[in-house]
Amino acid sequence: MSEVPSTDEAMSAAQGTSSLVIDIRGATKVFNPGKSNQVEALDEIDLSVVSGEFITLIGPSGCGKSTLLRLVASLIPPSTGTVQVNDKPAEQARLDRDYGMAFQTAGLFDWRTVTKNIELPLELMGWSKGDRRRRASEMLELVKLSEFAKHHPNELSGGMQQRVAIARALAFSPSLLLMDEPFGALDEMTREHMQDELLRIWEETETTVVFVTHSIPEAVYLSTRVVVMSPRPGTIASTINVDLGDRSTATRDDPAFFKKVTEVRIALREVEG
Helix, strand or coil: CCCCCCHHHHHHHHHHHCCEEEEEEEEEEEECCCCCCCEEEEEEEEEEEECCCEEEEECCCCCCHHHHHHHHCCCCCCCEEEEEECCEEHHHHHHCCCEEEECCCCCCCCCCCHHHHHHHHHHHCCCCHHHHHHHHHHHHHHCCCHHHCCCCHHHCCHHHHHHHHHHHHHCCCCCEEEEECCCCCCCHHHHHHHHHHHHHHHHHHCCEEEEECCCHHHHHHHCCEEEEECCCCECEEEEEECCCCCCCHHHHHCHHHHHHHHHHHHHHHHHHC
């Protein structure tokens, strides 16, 4: 993994090379405005993400991490401010299928085989049967599940199901992958294995990733930059660059890793008061 620039350096480099994938300016989100159950979820969010980064959002429960991810995905609109993906409004990026998305649950269809699940977005996009099959085969090879092509999701472990979900999200070669706690329901050993698999896929595909987690070690292990959010209404309290080189099992025992985990933990304690 290459060294990651600071936030200001990343923004400057992106502006100079047109490699800015996400650009959020002054974004807020208020649910049920003007009603008794009004909730101010996000306040004045500014965030830029450069092509090839692996960004993790972390913060207290209810701070708006998933809401921010949904703004980027144009699943909900901001109340104020702007959200751009690949130099276009987030809504247009969604229509152009500029991103893939993976959630905590794999969301696979049990009546479809693994191959058919991966083919689904391609089918909706009008790909031919032959092209869908070839692409699904490539993606199964990427996530190392080729031998399970004809299986159904209920015949797979939780980790394998998540690998299929990642393959489906990447099937149409999006420039951006959005992930909302995709490993949260997995046991610790499977989770660590999936983290390694995700890093391998990220490096092979050169896809930009924005990842939501509650786990500090996971955030540090995966990321090139950790974005720490404050309690609701969520703001970006700090960003922490993570330069640990190529990640491996040995990384988890490296003093530099523990030092960075402590740095993120302190930042979280500061925002929680």
